[in-house]
Amino acid sequence: MPIKSLDELIKIRESAMKKVNLRESGEDAEPMIELMVGMATCGIAAGARATLTALLDEIEAQSLENIRVVQVGCLGYCHSEPIVQVNMPGEEPMIYGNVDEKRAREIIQKHIIEKKFLDSAILNKTYNKA
Amino acid sequence: MDGVRSHIMVCGGTGCISAGAEDIIDALKAELDKVEYDQEVNVIRTGCFGFCGQGPVVKIHPDNVFYVKVKKEDAAEIVNEHIVKGRPVSRLLYTDPESNKKLDKHHQMSFYQKQYRIALRNCGLINPDDVYEYIAFRGYEALATVLQEQTPLQVIEVIKKAGLRGRGGGGFPTGLKWELTLKSPGAEKYIICNADEGDPGAFMDRSILEGDPHSVIEAMAIGAYATGSNKGIVYIRAEYPLAIKRLQTAIGQARELGFLGKDIFNSGFCFDIEVKLGAGAFVCGEETALIQSVEGSRGEPVRKPPFPSESGYLGKPTTVNNVETFANIPPIILKGADWFSGIGTENSKGTKVFALAGNVKNVGLVEVPMGTTLREIIxxxxxxIVGNKGFKAVQTGGPSGGVITSADLDTPIDYESLKNIGSMMGSGGMIVMDDETCMVNIAKFYLGFTQDESCGKCTPCRIGTKRMYEILDNITKGKGTEEDLAHLEELAPMIKDAALCGLGQTAPNPVLSTLEYFRNEYEDHVLHKYCTAGECKALAKYSIDPEKCIGCTLCAKACPVHCIQGAVKQIHVIDPAKCISCGVCARACKFDAVIKP
Structure with missing residues (x-):
C-alpha cells in the first residue's frame, strides 16, 4: 500500500526499527543497559533459554530502548542458575540468581524501570577479577 | 515465541559471495534449525562490509562480534558455541597484524577506525532486499521532507551549500549541475544514474547498488524533483548481475510503497525509474557516450557543448550523476548542508569511497573524509604492503590517472591536490604497487586498456594510443631506443589536446606520470636492457653466484633449454644468450645461488 505522508512513513519506520534495533549496538555513543544471561551448559540445563526469551519479550512489551540482552558463558554460580547480570551504565553490576521467566519479567519491571532491586534474588559476588 | 534475539549478518557482496557466502548462509540456517533456534535468530544477507580481503565476513548482533574468513564448515561451531552458549569463536576473529591480538569488535580494527561512512552507511548494516530495513534507518525520509516542505530551488541550494561534487571522477559541483538542468527550457527532462563503472579495480558503485539500492532510488527521485524531471534511467553494466537484480527488486518495492510512481507523498510529483543495461564499454561511462548508448546508438561520445543539461537524452535536458554521488544525497538532506560541508577539505567536502586493491594487505572498500592522506589509507x-615488501607507488584515477610515489604519500587527498601531483581522483580505484612492480609494464597495461576501450571515433585516440602501446611494448621487450622516449613525450600532449572525449584526453596520463617519476626505469629498459623489478621477462637474465654454487647440477638438469654449463662439483654458468628467463633454475637451486635478474 502506498505511503502518502511523512507522518505515515515515520509510523512505519518506528515499527520497522523494532526489527533492527539490536543492530545499533556498539554503533552509537549513548550508554546502554546490558543484561547478561549465563548460557553455559549449566545455565541452559536450568532453563536459561526461557529466561532469555522472557527478557526479550518483556523489553519489547515495555518498548524499552537502549537496552540489549547478551548471552555469556558460565558466571560461576552454577548452584543458582539461571543467572542474569544487570549492567546499568555507571553502576556496579548486579547479579541475580534463580531467574525463571517470572523473575526475568520482574527484573525488567522493578530493576530497570522502577530502579528497585529484587533483594531476595541478589547473589553476592564471590570473586575478584584480574 | 516471537522475540528475535540475535541477527547473524552475512556479507552478500560479490566478493564474499564468490568466496562462498551463500553456502555459509544455508549452513547457518541448517544449524539453527537443528538446535531449534531458527525462530529467534535471523540470518540476514547484507551488502558489502568493505573488508573484502578478509571475506567472507560474518557479524553477529547484538554482541557486535565480527568474524572473518568464515567457511561453511564453521557454521556449526558459530551456532553451537556463539549462539547457543554465548562464547565467541576466537579462531575466526580478526588478528591485528601489529599487536597479534584477536579483535572481536569491528571498530577496534584499524581498517575501520579511520573510516567515516556516508555513502556506504547502510552497506553491511541492512538487508538490501528489504525496503523496511532501509526505512528503519531513515530511508525515504529525505524524499518525503523534500516533497512536502521544499521547492526544487531550495533543494538545489542545500546541495550547493553542502559542496557535494561529482564522485564519478570529474568533481563537477552537483548542485550546479542540477540547477543548469532545472533552468534549461522544456517540460520534458531526464535524470540518469551512471552505474557504468569501468575503471580496472574499481567496485564502489557496484557495492553501493548491491548493499543499499534504495539510497540511490531515493536520491534519484530527489534529484528528479529538483531538476524538474519525471523519468529516471539507471545505466548499469550487464556484468553486474547481482547489482541489477537487487536494484530491480528495490525498484519494485519502491513502486509498491508509492516512493516511485504517480503523486508521490501526495505532492503531485510523478517519477519512475527504468534500468538500462550497458554492454560494458569503458567509454560509455563518459556522459555523452552513455546517452548515445541509452538511446540505442553506438556508445560514442559527441562534442560538448551542448552539455547534457541543455540537450541530453532524446535532445532533452538531462542530468547525469554517478552512483556514489547519489548515495550522498539523502544524508545531506536529513542532516543538513552544514553537517556535510563540515567534513573534508576547503574545496572538497564530504567523504570519498576508494576501492583498495593491488599489493596491499587489506584489499577492500574504504570510505574516508576528504583530506585523509594516502599514507593513512594504504x-x-x-x-x-603484502609480504612486507617496499612501497613503490599507488595509481589513482584508473587509466585516466597517474602514479603517486612515496614522496607524496602525506598529501591530503582531494580533487585539487591529486591533480597537482599528476594524478586525479577518478572514480576511486586505488591500486597499490610494491617495489617489484615494473612501471613501464604498468603504463603498458593501462595503455592496453585504453587502446582496447577506445571507441575509434577520433583519430588521436584510436591511432595515438595504439602507437603509444606499441612503443611501450617494444621497450618492455628490450627493443626500445632513446628516441622512443622522445616519441612518447611528443605523442602524449598531442593526444591529450586533440582527442574528443575524456577517455582520449586522459589516456596518456599513466605514461606521462610514470615517465616523470620513474624515468630511470625507462632508461634502464632502453639503455641497459635491464628491468629493475625483474618483471619484463624479455629483459630478465639469470646468473649464478660462484660463491654459493656447490656444483650439485640440479639447475642444469632443470633448465628446459639446456643453457647451464658445468659438471658435478664445478661452478655452473648460465649462457645469457640462450636463457629464456623462465626462472626454473632459481626454483631448483637449494643453495640460493641463482641470482634473479
Whole structure:
C-alpha cells in the first residue's frame, strides 16, 4: 500500500526499527543497559533459554530502548542458575540468581524501570577479577 | 515465541559471495534449525562490509562480534558455541597484524577506525532486499521532507551549500549541475544514474547498488524533483548481475510503497525509474557516450557543448550523476548542508569511497573524509604492503590517472591536490604497487586498456594510443631506443589536446606520470636492457653466484633449454644468450645461488 505522508512513513519506520534495533549496538555513543544471561551448559540445563526469551519479550512489551540482552558463558554460580547480570551504565553490576521467566519479567519491571532491586534474588559476588 | 534475539549478518557482496557466502548462509540456517533456534535468530544477507580481503565476513548482533574468513564448515561451531552458549569463536576473529591480538569488535580494527561512512552507511548494516530495513534507518525520509516542505530551488541550494561534487571522477559541483538542468527550457527532462563503472579495480558503485539500492532510488527521485524531471534511467553494466537484480527488486518495492510512481507523498510529483543495461564499454561511462548508448546508438561520445543539461537524452535536458554521488544525497538532506560541508577539505567536502586493491594487505572498500592522506589509507587502513615488501607507488584515477610515489604519500587527498601531483581522483580505484612492480609494464597495461576501450571515433585516440602501446611494448621487450622516449613525450600532449572525449584526453596520463617519476626505469629498459623489478621477462637474465654454487647440477638438469654449463662439483654458468628467463633454475637451486635478474 502506498505511503502518502511523512507522518505515515515515520509510523512505519518506528515499527520497522523494532526489527533492527539490536543492530545499533556498539554503533552509537549513548550508554546502554546490558543484561547478561549465563548460557553455559549449566545455565541452559536450568532453563536459561526461557529466561532469555522472557527478557526479550518483556523489553519489547515495555518498548524499552537502549537496552540489549547478551548471552555469556558460565558466571560461576552454577548452584543458582539461571543467572542474569544487570549492567546499568555507571553502576556496579548486579547479579541475580534463580531467574525463571517470572523473575526475568520482574527484573525488567522493578530493576530497570522502577530502579528497585529484587533483594531476595541478589547473589553476592564471590570473586575478584584480574 | 516471537522475540528475535540475535541477527547473524552475512556479507552478500560479490566478493564474499564468490568466496562462498551463500553456502555459509544455508549452513547457518541448517544449524539453527537443528538446535531449534531458527525462530529467534535471523540470518540476514547484507551488502558489502568493505573488508573484502578478509571475506567472507560474518557479524553477529547484538554482541557486535565480527568474524572473518568464515567457511561453511564453521557454521556449526558459530551456532553451537556463539549462539547457543554465548562464547565467541576466537579462531575466526580478526588478528591485528601489529599487536597479534584477536579483535572481536569491528571498530577496534584499524581498517575501520579511520573510516567515516556516508555513502556506504547502510552497506553491511541492512538487508538490501528489504525496503523496511532501509526505512528503519531513515530511508525515504529525505524524499518525503523534500516533497512536502521544499521547492526544487531550495533543494538545489542545500546541495550547493553542502559542496557535494561529482564522485564519478570529474568533481563537477552537483548542485550546479542540477540547477543548469532545472533552468534549461522544456517540460520534458531526464535524470540518469551512471552505474557504468569501468575503471580496472574499481567496485564502489557496484557495492553501493548491491548493499543499499534504495539510497540511490531515493536520491534519484530527489534529484528528479529538483531538476524538474519525471523519468529516471539507471545505466548499469550487464556484468553486474547481482547489482541489477537487487536494484530491480528495490525498484519494485519502491513502486509498491508509492516512493516511485504517480503523486508521490501526495505532492503531485510523478517519477519512475527504468534500468538500462550497458554492454560494458569503458567509454560509455563518459556522459555523452552513455546517452548515445541509452538511446540505442553506438556508445560514442559527441562534442560538448551542448552539455547534457541543455540537450541530453532524446535532445532533452538531462542530468547525469554517478552512483556514489547519489548515495550522498539523502544524508545531506536529513542532516543538513552544514553537517556535510563540515567534513573534508576547503574545496572538497564530504567523504570519498576508494576501492583498495593491488599489493596491499587489506584489499577492500574504504570510505574516508576528504583530506585523509594516502599514507593513512594504504598503511593504517590498508595495513601496508603484502609480504612486507617496499612501497613503490599507488595509481589513482584508473587509466585516466597517474602514479603517486612515496614522496607524496602525506598529501591530503582531494580533487585539487591529486591533480597537482599528476594524478586525479577518478572514480576511486586505488591500486597499490610494491617495489617489484615494473612501471613501464604498468603504463603498458593501462595503455592496453585504453587502446582496447577506445571507441575509434577520433583519430588521436584510436591511432595515438595504439602507437603509444606499441612503443611501450617494444621497450618492455628490450627493443626500445632513446628516441622512443622522445616519441612518447611528443605523442602524449598531442593526444591529450586533440582527442574528443575524456577517455582520449586522459589516456596518456599513466605514461606521462610514470615517465616523470620513474624515468630511470625507462632508461634502464632502453639503455641497459635491464628491468629493475625483474618483471619484463624479455629483459630478465639469470646468473649464478660462484660463491654459493656447490656444483650439485640440479639447475642444469632443470633448465628446459639446456643453457647451464658445468659438471658435478664445478661452478655452473648460465649462457645469457640462450636463457629464456623462465626462472626454473632459481626454483631448483637449494643453495640460493641463482641470482634473479
Amino acid at each position: 598503511f593504517d587502513i590498508g595495513g601496508g
